[in-house]
Amino acid sequence: MSTTTGERTLGFDEALAAYDPAMGLEVHVELGTATKMFCGCPTEFGAEPNTQVCPVCLGLPGALPVVNAVAVESAIRIGLALNCSIASWCRFARKNYFYPDMPKNFQTSQYDEPIAFDGYLDVELEDGSVHRVEIERAHMEEDTGKSLHVGGSTGRIHGATHSLVDYNRAGIPLIEIVTKPILGTREKAPEVAKAYVSALRDLLKALEVSDVKMEQGSMRCDVNLSLAPSGSGALGTRTETKNVNSLRSVERAVRYEVGRHAAVLSGGGSITQETRHWHEDTGITTSGRVKSDAEDYRYFPEPDLVPVAPSVETVEALRATLPEPPAERRKRLQAEWGYSDLEMRDVLNAGLVDLIGETVAAGASPAAARKWWSGEVARRANTEGEDVPSYAARLGVTPAQVVELEGLVTGGRLNDSMARQAWEGVLDGEGTPTEVADARGLELVQDTGALEAAVDSVIAANPDVAEKIRGGKVQAVGALIGQVMKEMRGQADAATARQIILERLGQG
């Protein structure tokens, strides 16, 4: 099984000419609780192997699970934020299958009684349109351990001689969020998939239930996809592409599977219902295990755990803790800040909403906040491969410094270009905006004598322009201002220069 060469695929447009895609997305989110789902072991990422394990999460004989109260609350809050109904009574179930990274050889999960069901999430696409993704269910379960495959060429499972298992991750609370079939997206299917996962990530972040780090695996996505002949309204055989773990990959995986399915179907073949592996590096999927009757999970109600039956009061109390939905919050902030649609989208794409919010709250104008966080900082962060908030945090650059910088401008000490220099100094680690301005000698010249002398010399050197202005062509003043600023080496206030020129030429 090669992981570098894909199967034959049709072009995306060609595929869509003949087929309608249907998608189903399953997202697993690791909750950010202090302890595991069913025991008191800590959940910190990156600990030494097998240091966060106990009889319960190791599945030792005799050990019993007890549900983490915060995990249940988080599950209910996620359900509510996804506009779901919350079960008034539900049970855990055992999903039985053997796998070395699963200590009990069953996963404690939920089967036909999920804690949350029948919801939706509205996702906004690039063009501003909104697609409603319906949520089938959100249920609680536990994560598995992690295997290190030894002896194979590339650390992959294939060709390994043995594996080494670390159970630190086993038992970490997971919420699995499953969509209903997403239909009618046509050419927007890849974008809808990506936008859904992105919107879900924002929502979970706002709920503060998970750190939603796809790169660390705390949020993982499986993509189900099928094609049916255009307009048939039917559902084709689906494949499930596992562990598609970045937003970009979600989009690519959908696109790839659409092309692959179309090639198989148009060639007269049929799709095998199977698990596919996504290869981030090559952007293709390869065949995994075939879903057969061997996959009989023998679910039954977990006898070691009692039912979860949240009262109406409990659910409503949790509803009251929900933050403003990210989409609504975005609309509100855009109105408050007076940004254009384009400006708001740029701010969103750059992940600046929270930073700007903090900066405005610290006393900056929304325009200044946007300007200073999206210019040079963004360029530098991008070069470093970081997003602005983490880059700024690493550098120790704060909203208060933006407020200070704006104050220097509105207070008349710096003009715009001086302010840019000061900000660069801040980013270079030279100190606060004031310290940089002091150190670099940035200061508008307040002595009008020097400015008046410069104006006189520029008027003398440009008699034609001066004559035009005297004659009423006031707009020509720009050329003279530029020269005055040049003569002053930038350390003058352009508005004052303009006023003096016009006075000298009888237009004051």
Place this chain on the structure above:
Amino acid sequence: MADLTRDDVAHLAGLARIDLSEAELDRMVGELGVILESVATVQQAPTDGVEPMSHPMPLVNVTRPDVVRPSLSPDAALAGAPDAEQQRFSVPRILDEE
């Protein structure tokens, strides 16, 4: 209904990860057939409209606070392992799956 074939038993043994020998399979088909015939009588009970009972006591909402408790030391965790390496449980090669 209670006709369990040798293939059925072999399939179930596979699901249950027990490598039954041919002799064991032969024997178990007969034994299970007798037991199944007997336990299948549950289907004759007047259970229409009866709520299944999974738990003997009607408890609900038993949870614990999200507070860390001491874990085992890695030595204790690995003490019973048939094989260990790099502070991990060493297991034979895993057939292809995720």
Place this chain on the structure above:
Amino acid sequence: MTTDLTRATAAELADLLTAGSVSSREVTRALLDRTAAVDGAVHSYLHVDEEGALAAADAVDRRRAAGEGLHALAGVPIAVKDVMATQGLPTTCGSRILEGWVPPYDATLVARLREAGMPILGKTNMDEFAMGSSTEHSAYGPSRNPWDLDRIPGGSGGGSSSVVASFQAPLAIGTDTGGSIRQPAAVTGTVGTKPTYGGVSRYGLVALASSLDQAGPCTRTVLDAALLHEVIGGHDPMDSTSIDAPVPPVVEAARRADVSGMRIGIVKELTGEGFQPGVQARFDEAVQHLVDAGAEVVEVSCPSFSYALAAYYLILPSEASSNLAKFDAMRYGLRVSPDGVDAPSAEQVMAATRDAGFGDEVKRRIILGTYALSSGYYDAYYGSAQKVRRLIADDFTRAFGSADVLVTPTAPTTAFRLGDKLDDPMAMYLNDIATIPANLAGIPGLSLPSGLADEDGLPAGFQVLAPAMADDRLYSVGAALEARLTAAWGGPLLDRAPEMDEVTR
């Protein structure tokens, strides 16, 4: 001091220890000596912890000498069924697959015994993973009945029943999934209680069937059972199914032994036909004793009990098939490579180990449970069984509307001969016909000796059942009956058991 410490009850030992007449070391030593003398014949123990028991005895003796306040049973030694996790002591569940496994933690129940200062003598034999009614399914060989070494001591807890019946320990811990405390008690002339489900923590009890298992006392007297019940009972936050309420007043009930005005229900379906005549005769006499003590007898009907055995043998294997999946050679226990396979996969090693490490009965039940849960059969088998379970619980609720307790013979027969039912699983299963309904409904039950059956001179058992959380009623009835029977016999029934040197001859 002429008391034979091995024959003293736990209550008597507690008094002697409190009075300072004997030390815990002396008691422990006497019991260990008894084990050295007789356990070769009885085989109650899989593991004896002489060193640990004596160290615990010395510790409690020191504390007593220092004037510390101690638990009533402090210093009284106990044996623990090998299905309970004991830190530092092997825990095999009678199975090859766990041979040599030493848990890194204590079961809650074991921790409570240690906190109470009770030396743990060792781990008792059992049918593999508690599947059986005779201990013949132990991978380490059967235990034997002190009344007749050719007969079974009951199961699965035959090690715990025989250890108290052979005076190797005054107390033992058993577990009861369908009768594994009560049926062994019945056939060895001892006392055993299955508390209300959730009354004793299951944390550290290696699960057979999670919704049926319950640990409880195995003793020689009703009062001893109540005293032990009180030590091990009560809420445990580590067990989600543990009842968050005080232990019912079991010791008080055992001491009062009062049944006046109590309504005793005889279950029509669990008497008469199918019960050995001698067992039935002793049962009828026992009921008359209770009437003489002031109780009133009523007859109740539990029509759904006829489906109980079938429901039980679907629910138990289903849960067991899942509970026993963890024994896979990856993290602990046996690891076996398949013959003739070069570089076997984890999957192959799992399957080979489970074939080599599990005995026939365990494999049979795992396969049966796997079938009952598999897609396409779930509703017909597991689903129907869960509905029958509800019907049985409803039958009990109705019966307890007209009776305060229900009584039955504990087991249909006295102890059968080793090997008699080994090749007939269904015949073996029928031993539990009277004990299973209580496990399905979660209610408590107690078995005490009712006398010796005329036809074979072997002990018969009398079972008392009470509503959930009314465990104290078991002890009221049990103690009242025990007092009258002991008076009628002129001493404890076990005094009539053959001396061990006699039977080992």
